Amino acid sequence: MSDQSILRITREIIAMQKGSDLSLAVAFKDTNVRNVRALIIGPPETPYEFGFFEFAVKFGREYPTSAPAVNAITTNGGRTRFNPNIYGQGKVCLSILGTWRGERGEEWSSAQGLESILISIQSLMSSNPYENEPGFEDAKTDYDKKNQAAYVAKITHETIRISIADRLEDYLGINRAAPQAITLYNAEEECQSTMDSSLFEPFKDLCKRRFLWYYQSYLQTIERESAKHKDGKVFDKMPFEGAGNTMDGTFNYTDLKARLQIIREKLDKETEDWAEVGKLAVKEERGIAASLQRQFEQTVEHYKRNDSVTIDMELVDKNPFVWQLVLFGRPMTNLDGGLFRIKMYISTKFPDEQPRVKVETPMFHIRVSSDGTLCYIAQRPDDIRSHVDAIIASIEDDAPAYDPRTLVNPEAARLFWGSSDEKKMYNRKLRRSVQDSSETEQQIRNFS
Template sequence: MNQSVIRLTRELSELQKSRDLSISVACRDIDVRNVRAVVLGPPDTPYEFGFFEFSLKFGRDYPGKAPTVTSLTTNSGRTRFNPNIYAGGKVCLSILGTWRGERGEEWSSAQGLESILISIQSLMSSNPYENEPGFENANAEHDKENMKMYCLKIRHETLRITVIARLEDYLGINPDGSLVQILSPAPSDDVNDAEHSVMEIEGSVTFEPFKDLCKRRFMWYYDSYLTSIAEERTKVTENQQFVRMPFEHSGNAMEGKFCYTELERRIKFVRERLDKETENWIAEGKVLVQKESGVAANLQRQYEQTVEHYKKSDSVTIDIELVDKNPFLWRVTYFGRPMTNLDGGLFNIELAFSPRFPVETPRAKFLTPFYHYRVTKEGIPCYTPVRADDGRSHIDAIIQLMEEENPPYDPRTQVNADASKLYWGTPEEKRQYNRKLRRSVQDSLECF
């Protein structure tokens, strides 16, 4: 095997196993040299929680030579998201040889896939206007206004293009709210349903490896998107035209106007369709149970094994049952451990499985309100399982989320802004957080 393929395969494997939520990578099994990547827009920037996709083509001389990198999130070549990320897809970075840099900034074989993606993410700063060469010589006052207006339009287009339009495309929604017919991989009766679905997806012309990931993250950050829309709309007037920057020109700019009322309508409809999609999973699952399909049998077996595992566990007390005897919908009842903040709590959580599991990840939701910085107000937990194809692994990850003490701060997992502000605030605010958490624990018994 070519040494470049060996190196690239190792780098891909390391990134796919990483717990870093900022970067995701994928490739077809038959074409490891053509990599796709999604970079999550960094928190506290106008790119926050946007989904920016890139194509990386690695030659046989890699790592001796840098890959060719192209931005795929360009609104069909109409939108330039950064002074260094062009509407045509060009990414200007010294390590890629697409921009002149200082000595020592050029490509070396010590760099690789991860360092490239981190460099791209670094362009998505809180003030991307500064990335334009010659910025330091610009007029200070005029430049100050441009910085502000540039961030405002990037935030609007991050929400419109990278989040809303992307999810609308995945869900078959037209911008006007009408639905289009989309074909999803139909589950078969074969025991290798999931593998067949993967082959269908990988072998298709439109390779979309991040569809499930973006849907899952959208549900995490939905409240954040709505909050951003509410805040940003106060800074501009409806239908106000974008200001063209000095470095933008026809064919390589970000043109448009602020339409936050329309964005709010569209993003709420996306959320409705995602909820409807989850309901459809359950209905499809019932049909597959009757057909005795491979996916249904796999989930039934996983359910039985998971129940047996927790019966033997002394570390946690939970009950698991199938709703309406449907292995595509699990209901988990968690009993809070004694001598902890969750002592006396009784929480119901549902796990809905797709007929295309594990190609599509199960969706979890707290039916019992739970005040936690990693659980949205609607009950969507922000967690990452060790094994996405194992139902028990999802339950383990949710339990770990609930019971975790002294976690490291990660802004990408803070999906309840009010709870997060208290938890990571002053000692008094942390006490307020604990009181609200305890109140949700005490109230949990009233839900039964």
């Protein structure tokens, strides 16, 4: 059973890692597949929206006959209960895990697995988690409605504070006691440093990239909620909270906004400094530098033979860790006549750290945030040409499937998936930015 169990777990992990679900991620350390880390990104249009919630999953030797043990890690050090079914101490109450009595047929079966467990946990992160508490499923009184709104309000605040701001500050080494004191980035130290092998942070790069994707959405949430909840207002206590298993605190959206802005500045600085780290790697003749140089040359040759795409490519300062792309809009499309300057920064830790892409030409587009962050998904994350392919596909796609987890430009998304008149407005704004792009590019070339 033990060998079969390991094979089953391994297959499930590989299937999830190769899957297309952008809201779930799994990883394990070294070869210990029985101890898995999982990340759930909070569902859109809920108080958990785009938060980063981590769980530890431990598979016993009897799996899949018996369910694994699951514990929440994102609990503010055991002080915050994010859901009636997700306790501050980490317990996750689900009938399929055997941690809660459910209806007949809801218990664990070997047909279920890691993905179904995570989807079940994700389903708890609803727009009205107050109803998850037993006995409150059909609460309709004015008292309950008031509590429902208050519960959603404090979860929204703590999702941003704990699952996003605290997590990213830890990753970036930002001191929460004095967040303005950001340690300056040292390229040489970064190039020579080694990670503490005792630490296991498998989702660090993913959360950094997703923070850049969702930054505008976070700020939009803060703007909306701060109008309703003044700084210093104490969280309401729910009737089912108690005995050290609560969500206590006060609203302070002014502070949260400032913290997110600092995180964004630090991430932008980190991205830019990849160029300096890359120069050191070239100087030291490291293998990653030579590999990226080859990949650049091969990618250039590939696109020279591709008549359907017109793109200019060069290395910034001959640095293989910074690629400059200029994409020409295809004729007979909304991008016709446009020239889009795109910069791709690559880490010396690639592919463990994925490239960060900035569309430098102002562009009104559902996949481009107002500050130029591009949302794209490479089919082969370990191959740079696949990233270039995905960048082009993301910008050129004029009929994308609706996926709220890829909405990096809230205003553009609202228009694109709105009424027919709003869709027309989106196309007008896109065309206007396309027309402006050719003028901007001409000015850049004249200045050069």
